[in-house]
Amino acid sequence: MRPANISMPYFDILLEQLKLRESSIQKAFGRHVHWGYWENPAEADGSVEDFAAAAEALCQRVYTAAGVNEYEQLLDAGCGFGGTIASLNEQFQNLDITGLNIDPRQLDRARHEIKPLANNRITFVEGDACQLPFADASMDVVLAVECIFHFPSREEFFREVKRVLRPGGRLGICDFVSTPFFKALQQFLAMVTNPMISGTFGRADSCFTVSDYRALAQKTGFRVTSQEDITRKTLPTYPVVCHVFDQAGSPKAVRDVVAVEKISQLGLLRYFILSFETK
Template sequence: MLKDESGRPGEPAELPDPGVRPAVWETYGPADLSAVPVFAGGFINFGYWESVDLGRPLSQDDRIRSEQDLYRHVLDAADPRGGRAVEVGCGLGLGCALALEEYGPAQVTGVDVHPQQIQRACQANAALLAARPDRLSFTRGAAEGLPSGDGEFDCLYSVEAAQHFPDLPAFAREAARVLRPGGRLAVASFFTVEGAEAPAERLAGLLDSYASGLDIARPVSHLTEALGEAGFADVRAASIGPQVWPGWDRWLARLWEPGTWPRNFLAAWQQQILDYYLVTARRP
């Protein structure tokens, strides 16, 4: 778990849900990862840093822009304009709000497996929910069992959550079920590099999030193949590592010294064990 001395305590813990892996329950519930300063703004992602000048000292505004830009990169691919969209692993729902305000979908539903995240999403977006109750909603559900009807959505997107999904084939089947014919999917997350030797063991040695079981070490082909088997067409995986890892490490350098485990994300990428991908697909 990424935490530091300036992080605040999370809310009182609910009883753990046996359907949620313990590391996920703790990190996104009692520990409240969104409150850790490294995730400035509450988006809980590593950021897409292409538009940020990494040659100068980084500000909190730069950090928030990187998090928003990762959402924009995914939403550009998902294209929710005018349609019904669902975000899987919505966290505080700030990406749902960004989608609603900048991309003009008819409706956005945020889904998250953790009840405390849904509570926080409703609190963080209270004004928007009150102003647009017919266009924004949040509901609890797992990626492998989405609480939605068949063909309910025109697009499905997910930002930095799939590294936690325990069953990628089940997620792919659910995505196919809830998307209408012609519906689009866009998933951004980090996966092991194809052909990397002993990636799970090496990542567990480098990164606490893998050693604890929070993140799951799998090649991106596990997702692309699952999408193909679920009936998706035009399945593609594109590395966006150059736009993620250097900027993320520059931001981490404000809080952690070289050699501390959070700084090893960059090392894992440089050693070609781990990379960040945008996966896109279309339901025929």
């Protein structure tokens, strides 16, 4: 059972459909549970197979930005069903990989689906990303693939990551990032927008800008090593996700995804890959 105070309606829908062996859910979200990346969005064909390949491309882009190397110890915080870990397991050897998630249901699926390859070591741990259950200076790389907006505090997460990283350690994330105008608008309309989004995505704090990330990095002992706005290259995600949730009989989830799509198309909510290094 997941902690009683954690609401995950998005995962509730996915896990129920996976239990029913619904094929489109299996193809789209059986491995990765995040948006896709298309180098050429015009070539997206709208199929779940194309989306699954794009989701794989996104996680690879994040861990490439973090500069993952063989023989490193790596933590994937908020690891979902373990898709990023599965990708690392296939692309590298001699990695010591730990997947962390607060939801034991997701960890159960990850453990079932992923077996170590090529001298890699894989461990899954139930825990809070803002209270990492790992020793100081025990990791070379930390990843957070499209999950940091669920955490109670980005600052607490960054401080914990700084603690567990060795000197010169790296952090790679992808996140929905607000423009300053949209951040102010969200704060003004919080009583309306928060219940709308949380009804599908659970706790989702998107009131964070690139400037906020730069200030947070400075405050917590990191430097920004790269930032990439990939918003346009993620937009083909939305029709596929809407189709999948429509098939799952979740009209509210469809409406919420459409709302986020429109905000993204307007350029108010951006999708960034960012990487950091300890000072």
